[in-house]
Amino acid sequence: METIIKHLVEITGHRDHELLNISVISALRELTHAEQARVLDILVSGQQIFVKPRISFENEKLIVADDGLGVNNNGELISTFPDLQKGIAEHQNVIENVDAHGTRTVWLPIWMNDKVHTCLEIVNPTTYNQNTKEVMDGILIVYRNFQNLLDYSERDSLTGLLNRKTFDDNFSKILRTSALAGASADSARTDPERRHDETEKQHWLAVLDIDHFKRVNDQFGHLYGDEVLILIANLLRSSFRPSDKLFRFGGEEFVILLRSTSLEDAKHIFERFRENVAHYDFPQVGTVTVSMGFVQINPFEPAVGIIGRADQALYFAKSSGRNKTCYYDELVENGDLKIEHSNDDVEFF
Structure with a gap:
């Protein structure tokens, strides 16, 4: 006993x-x-x-x-x-x-x-x-x-997704996993027998926002706004793997931690979800779209920096027409976003 x-x-x-x-x-x-x-x-x-x-x-x-x-x-x-x-x-x-x-x-x-x-x-x-x-x-x-x-x-009481306060623990686990995966990849690069089998698998963070969500609430009422949030959460669950982590950060903002996949696959997965939302017929409301910004997770970078870059990509998607998925590094490479280095830190514009 x-x-x-x-x-x-x-x-x-x-x-x-x-x-x-x-x-x-x-x-x-x-x-x-x-x-x-x-x-x-x-x-x-x-x-x-x-x-x-x-x-x-x-x-x-x-x-x-x-x-x-x-x-x-x-x-x-x-x-x-x-x-x-x-x-x-x-x-x-x-x-x-x-x-x-x-x-x-x-x-x-x-x-x-x-x-x-x-x-x-x-x-x-x-x-x-x-x-x-x-x-x-x-x-x-x-x-x-x-x-x-x-x-x-x-869990978020409305959508059933993970809530914002659980993000830190889950993100810390992703950072540890990503660091271990990076060490394993470095080992593979120095091993001639494994080098040809190497695939660049990374972890990714995406921030998404429902376009013109305030207009939905104002035009149809908060009950239909809540229904849109619930249906977006259901589409997230059906579009991503069980091992990926889905969060509602509050309001119409969501965060996705996408595990162990290549850049090409990450783009396809995020785009597929965006298209799933755009093609879905929301009761009474009709068409709803989302904008997304995503980044590769660097295990040696603070979480605030990673989220900040994803937010910058999201802001660009929102300001350049909405209903888009934008990858931060591509925006920088194309000159759409600029990084200015100061003596103290990095500022994003």
């Missing part, structure tokens, strides 16, 4: 999803004496569902995945786990499987508002009695409640 209380204290003391996940999977692993325990992300991309390990305990070793590295980082299709797929489709709370080798796997989907984004996996647990099951149920209830509290504090 003392061990369980200790785990509950740890779980209720966290204000971070990752630390919360580590605490709950540690508690379940210890309680069930499992050989392996994992926290799985259930990711929806278009019409497909993927299963991606987030946190794993293997041979007493804790492994935390970094979803910023790699190109194909959505995980495995859920069809790879037919019992899990069937159990989630049937909204089961406990899903069990014993394979041909006698390996027993227990999945515990974490349901929130009839949706599951996280699933706990326990491999080869010992046979547990009713008392253990009740303790597990209690831990899962506490875990689910705290996940809801964290989601509520991190």
Whole structure:
């Protein structure tokens, strides 16, 4: 009982999803004496569902995945786990499987508002009695409640996107990931056997703004303005990968952190989203457009400088006709934006 209380204290003391996940999977692993325990992300991309390990305990070793590295980082299709797929489709709370080798796997989907984004996996647990099951149920209830509290504090109440106060933590993770990727690329350049396989994958930040949004509110009312914001958020979710981060910064301004892709692909992805918005028929309002400015993320540059450059590109898009996607470096290269260096800092014009 003392061990369980200790785990509950740890779980209720966290204000971070990752630390919360580590605490709950540690508690379940210890309680069930499992050989392996994992926290799985259930990711929806278009019409497909993927299963991606987030946190794993293997041979007493804790492994935390970094979803910023790699190109194909959505995980495995859920069809790879037919019992899990069937159990989630049937909204089961406990899903069990014993394979041909006698390996027993227990999945515990974490349901929130009839949706599951996280699933706990326990491999080869010992046979547990009713008392253990009740303790597990209690831990899962506490875990689910705290996940809801964290989601509520991190998400914009209108659109469900991440809110501005969560941006700093997510951006810091991107900077760390980008620095690691840069070190890996430097290693590849000095390795003759890897040099020909090198692809320039970077992280990108885009700031977007809804064109003439005040006119929407003034002409149709704030209820339709809110509906436009909600529909823009839905288009963002359908246009970007689960590993990309989407934020509402306030009002009609949004920020996108696009992970691990080339400049050419980044341009295509941002343009595709802009076109998706322009071609969408917004109820009552009709056509709505967005303007975007984006930059490559330099892990050694302060966040304020990176956002400032994206804002400059956005301002150029707004002032040169709107409904455009502008890349900061191209604007500088073409002479549309100028950089003046002073002794103290860099000023953008």
